[in-house]
Amino acid sequence: MLRFLVRRVLGAAVILVLISFVTYLLFFALPSDPALLSCGKNCNPQNLALIHKNLGLDKPIPVQWWNYVVGIFAGRHLPLGNCPAPCFGLSFNNDTSVWSLLKDRYPTTLSLAIGGSVTFLVIGVGLGLISAWKQGSVFDRVASSISLLGQSVQIYFIGPLAIYLFSVQLGWLDRGHDPDWTSDPVGSLTGLVLPCLIMSVIFWSNYSRQTRSLMVEQLSEEHVRTARAKGMGSKYVFFRYALRGAMGPIVTIFGIDLGSVFGGAIITEATFGLHGLGNLAVSAVLQSDLPLEMGVMLVGATSIVFFNILIDACYAFIDPRIRLA
Template sequence: MLRFLLRRFLGAIVIVLLISAITFFLFFALPSEPALMSCGKNCTPDALAVINKNLGLDEPVPVQYWHYMTGIFTGRDFSVGHCPAPCLGYSFSNQQPVWDTIVDRFPTTLSIALGGAVVFLVVGVGIGMIAAAFRGTWIDKFFSSLSLIGNSLQIYFVGVVALAVFVSGLHWFDNPAYYPITEDPVKWFTGIIIPWLVLSIIFIANYSRMTRSQMIEQLAEDHVRTARAKGLGRRTVFFRYAWRGALTPIVTLFGIDLGSLFGGAIVTEFTFSLHGLGRLAVSSVSETDLPTLMAVMLVACTAIVVANIVVDAAYAVIDPRVRLG
């Protein structure tokens, strides 16, 4: 297990470096001048040269990439001052440290991702298991129809309807907003519960359909039929044998989805005006803000590769047939 995790960790480092390098070099392939954003309307060549020097843009692109990556671990010196580790540079648009912006935005994204993940995993898997247990009955058809409807909906539509019904109509909740959980847990929960429910609708449909199909497949396996032939109860066969075997693809999908959500639930954040990493990524693209875009990309990429490592390591616990070499 240790050797496996070490290999996966080294591979993850390579993947993160490749993605960061591709993002960095593609940025400079764009026909734009980042320093112009800070120069203003009455920009002169001398002022532009000063800004390029202050932002570290006066060096070759490979040198800039090297300084950027080493600055994450050792800090970096700019003309405007020293940027301590972890240094992600200064924003081209507002000249603020990018690390401070990430720290400020990440709790919002973390709250959306974890809360939404709990809702869609528990509800989606639960619905799928119920549908599989009552396969062919009206219960199965009912939940299958709900999953099909849910998979056809879009977050921006459901979000507007949820705001109109639960906020403006019934007045059950205030407008969604993020409040630090350390300051007021109740306001944190009530301010983010609608985004959780709206975000989870699409995922619930996917997880319920996958769980149902996997459970039906597992219930037809030889080892499950053997367990039934031995006289084991239906509940024991269902949970101990079929459910455990069906978990592997579900955990795989969950790891990918959770890692992606840590990079920002872009549509959800825009729908409810929540300032998370997804909204920050979109604004950094529109403003041609490389340091901010790189920071969000690194956070999202790291979250995805770490989630995949955890999922791969969990296979040995979930399914005894899996052996990690």
């Protein structure tokens, strides 16, 4: 297990280095010159060169990239100010540290991604399990139509409707606000309920349908029949044998969906007016704030890579045949 993890972490490090290099190339080698923005209306070549120097844009791109990567771990001294590790550079826009912006916004996105995932896994897999247990029943049919409905709506469409209905009209749920886990954990949790629910809606149907069909398939497996032949009760067989077999594929699907989960979290925070990485990224792009863009990009990529490793570890935990391979 340890070897498995070490191998995966090393692989992830290589992936992250590659991602950082490619995004660096893409952003900084683009024809748009960020220095022009800072240069303003009365721009002359001397000013431009000075700005280039201040922003560190005068060096060759590989060197810039190398300095950037070293800075993440060691910090660096930039012409415009000191940038302690982890240094993702200073925002072109207002010279604040990119890291402090990220640190500010990341918890919201992460909370949404995790909260939303837990919500849709519980609801989606739960619906699928009940449908598989009561195959062909009214519940089975209603559940599949409802989840189909869920898949055909959009977060930014049902989000405002849900806010209007559940928090404005009925007053049942918080309309959603940025979490602050250290000072107000309970408020953070209640503030996330509605956003997480709305975000989860688009994922339900896939998980309930997949879970249902995986369970139906598993229930006809021979090892499940053996468990029944041993006299084990039907609930025991359903959860210990059939669900155990269905869990691997469900986790795999979740791994594939990780990117969409972060995407969904970003759309959700925009819909609910939360301050996460999403609107940070949007403003960074609109202002050609390259260090900020890079920072958001890298934090997002690192998150996805990290959760992928976590999922692989889960998978190895679920299936002993993988653990030992």
